[in-house]
Amino acid sequence: MLAGKRILLIIGGGIAAYKSLELIRLFAKAGAKVVPVLTKAGAEFVTPLSVSALAGTKVYTDLFDLTDEAEMGHIQLSRAADLVVVAPATADLMGKMATGRADDLASTLLLATDKRVMIAPAMNVRMWLHPATQRNLATLQGDGILTVGPNDGDMACGEFGPGRMAEPAQILAAATAALTSGPLFGKHVLVTSGPTHEPIDPVRYIANRSSGAQGAALAAALRDLGARVSFVTGPASVPPPAGVDVIRVETARQMLAAVLAALPADAAVMAAAVADWRVANEAGQKMKKDGSGRAPGLEFAENPDILATVSHSPDRPRLVVGFAAETETVVQHATAKRARKGCDWIVANDVSPGTGIMGGDENAVTLISEAGAEDWPRMSKDEVARRLAGRIAEALQ
Structure with missing residues (x-):
């Protein structure tokens, strides 16, 4: 599976460092050679001896090792790998990466x-959700850094939430x-997924029933064909797949900004169920009943057309695929949508309740195509997803 591949594994300082030992074993079982780098903090949780025994090679720890650095060892290490994996990636390591320290x-x-x-x-849930960490994450993803996890779960500190390092598998x-x-190796594909949430007030929002399952499946299928996938997802109930660059958004306007920031791309697959309208007079505080029996008046504004914007962008991908969720005259509506939006293909489906x-x-x-x-x-x-990914691969050859 990974026979002959060379993985540079950087083990950061956190309780999740113990999982790195199992990860080394799995990499070795898959045929990869692991070159481990253990940070000073990481060595507080796992020993160099245990890491070295599992990797079957020397553990690198010191930037100023005279033997290694006589030959500029840090440059050789960084260039000889096929992939650099940081597990666990602590808040400190992410901050260093984002700022170039x-x-x-x-x-x-x-x-x-x-x-x-x-x-x-891997970090405490509050650290993960802190604006500084999220800014660093956005910077790293914008730089093309791949992310896997974190997962939700119990923390060593006793709290629960996102921050658990992804499992070694x-x-x-x-x-x-x-x-x-694969046929899409070297290609960059942008995928949108899930619903958008358009706020009414800080508590309530307008949404739809999209689970994000089809978008997540598409991202995984494109990844499996070798593509680098930028996955822009609204608040979906289906989690994003591993091995893709995940950009989380809430609203249609946030999704448009994330999509444009992810361009250029070889293909764009716009599977998200984006709300057509947003509340123009969004309340800054929770709306209250006043006893009059009258519902508050909501004023609506049209959301940006993400598919049309991408289709007519100066950075337009070679292939733009839209989705049309319809409840009647599906093919007719989808055919008209393809012409109106300027995309290459439309994937149409009947989402009637039945x-x-x-x-x-x-x-x-x-x-639907030309x-x-x-x-x-x-x-x-x-x-x-697999069938559509195959078609996309053929179109991009």
């Missing part, structure tokens, strides 16, 4: 490498996807 071996390697970097963040899967050649498609596990779509309408049989959303 290089004051120890790990941070110097990360600044000097010309290879892809994947981080597996998840990191292995993400690393495998990043290193696997179909069970919106929020369900299956889909039945019609692919050549006409092609009906696909009802199948799982994963199979729809």
Whole structure:
């Protein structure tokens, strides 16, 4: 699976460092050679001896090792790897990466490498949700850093929430996807997914029933064909797949900004169920009943048209794929939408309540292109994703 691949594994200082030992074992079992770098803080949680025994090679710890640095060892280490994995990636390491600091071996390697970097963040939930960490995350993702996790769960500190490092098997899967050649290897594909939430007040919002399942399946299928996937997702109930660059948004306007920031791309697959309207007179405080029996008056404004904007962008991808969720005259509406938006393909489906498609596990779509309408049989959303990803790969050859 990873035979002959060389993984530079940087182990940061956190309780999750113990998982790095299992990760080394999984990488080795998959055929990869692991070159471990243990930070000073990481050595407080796992020993150099245990890391070295599992990796079967020397553990690197010191930027100023005279033997290694006589030959500029930090440069050689950073360039010889096929992939650099940081697990656990602490808040401190992420901050160093985002600001370009290089004051120890790990941070110097990360600044000097010309290879892809994947981080597996791990920290207290409050640290993860802190605006500074989220700013650093956005910077790293904008720089093309891959992320896997963090997961929700119990913390060693007794709190619960996002911040648990992804399990070693998840990191292995993400690393495998990043290193696997395929028909889309070297291609960048932008995928949008999920609903958007348009606030009415700080408590309430307008949304739809999209689970984000089809978008997540598409991101995974494109990843499996070797693409670098930028996954812009609204607040979906289905989690994003590992091995893709995840950009989380809430509103349609935030989604548009994230999409434009992710361009240029070779293809854009706009699977998100974006709200057409937002509340123009959004309240700054929670709206209260006043006893009059009258509902508050909501004024609506049209949201930006993300698909049309991408289709007519100066950075327009070679292939732009839109989605049309309809409840009647599906093909006619979708065909008109393709012409109106200026995209290349439209994937149309009937989301009437009786179909069970919106929020369900299956889909039945019609692919509409310049050549006409092609009906696909009802199948799982994963199979729809694999079939569509294959078509995209053919189109980009």
